[in-house]
Amino acid sequence: MVGCTHFSFFEAMTDCHLQDAYAVKQAMTAGFVTGPFSCWGAVDHHAYANIGNATYLPKEIACLEMGVLYSPIQFVTKWFPPKGVDGEADGLESLKKCQEHCLNTKGCLHFTLMFPGGMCRLSGEGARALQDQNVVSGPRGGCKGVDFMEVAVKAEALDPIGHAAQPYHNYAVAVGCGLFVLGAACGFSTRFFRMRRGVQLAEQEDDALLAMDGESIA
Numbered sequence: 001m002v003g004c005t006h007f008s009f010f011e012a013m014t015d016c017h018l019q020d021a022y023a024v025k026q027a028m029t030a031g032f033v034t035g036p037f038s039c040w041g042a043v044d045h046h047a048y049a050n051i052g053n054a055t056y057l058p059k060e061i062a063c064l065e066m067g068v069l070y071s072p073i074q075f076v077t078k079w080f081p082p083k084g085v086d087g088e089a090d091g092l093e094s095l096k097k098c099q100e101h102c103l104n105t106k107g108c109l110h111f112t113l114m115f116p117g118g119m120c121r122l123s124g125e126g127a128r129a130l131q132d133q134n135v136v137s138g139p140r141g142g143c144k145g146v147d148f149m150e151v152a153v154k155a156e157a158l159d160p161i162g163h164a165a166q167p168y169h170n171y172a173v174a175v176g177c178g179l180f181v182l183g184a185a186c187g188f189s190t191r192f193f194r195m196r197r198g199v200q201l202a203e204q205e206d207d208a209l210l211a212m213d214g215e216s217i218a
Contacts, residue, residue, distance in 0.1 A: 001037075005057065009033045021057050022091065022115075022136055024067040061095065063143035069135040070110040070123035081118035091136075094118050099142045112137040 001018060008017040012031050025034070036054050043050075049062035078101055082091035095113050098120035102111035107124040114121065115134045129137070 004037050006037070006055070007035055021061060022066055024133075025053065025055075060143055061092070061138075064095070064136050064138040065129070066136055067131055067133060068129050068137045069112040069114070069121070069132045070127040070137055071130055072123065072127065073121045074124045074127065075105050075108055075122035077122070078120045079118050080113070080120050082115060091115060091118075094120075095136060095138070096142075099138055099140075102140050103142075109140050110137055111140070 003020050004018045005021040006019045006023050006025075008019065009015070010017065010032055036056050038056070040050055040054075040056060043056050047058060048056045049059045050056055051062050078098075080094040080097045082094045091113070098111045098113045101120055102108040102122050105122055108122045109125060110123045110127055110129075112121045112123070113119070113136050115136070
């Protein structure tokens with residue numbers, strides 16, 4: 001299936017949920033078995049990077065941080081609404097534009113794209129990394145020249161389980177309701193999607209996240 005990067009199989013209902021490259025693993029989810037789109041030995045190692053936890057992503061996005069946003073917003077915010085492109089995951093073009101916006105902005109170190117609206121927010125020195133939903137962040141220069149072994153070590157530190165098929169995990173998608181859901185609706189993941197309404201609301205959400213978590217993750 002073009003665009004599929006992960007699968008989540010719900011054993012009780014025999015439902016197969018397919019997710020794209022922006023999905024975030026949800027640990028300890030009873031009843032699910034998950035895995036990558038292929039075993040590593042059969043994957044094109046020139047095009048994909050192994051970032052740990054049996055997760056293989058296209059190298060152009062393998063360094064991005066799924067489910068992480070940087071706060072506060074320190075530069076001009078722009079909007080790049082995600083659009084589907086044949087052969088690419090939805091939102092890839094928007095991520096490229098957001099990264100370019102950061103690269104062309106003096107002082108920018110991190111960019112964050114918020115789905116589904118496509119808000120591109122930029123942060124610089126002193127920004128905090130916060131866990132959130134429907135967000136993807138990356139470095140100023142994108143993933144070119146990134147040491148993917150370092151990315152893999154970071155991913156393994158977050159979740160040491162690295163089997164091809166992993167019980168009690170499922171993937172929540174960052175862009176939409178996955179690619180397809182065979183045998184059931186994708187309502188289980190829709191709770192992760194809420195429309196963002198402007199920079200002020202985004203900043204208020206940052207504060208709420210920080211207060212809830214007690215501290216930033218980086």
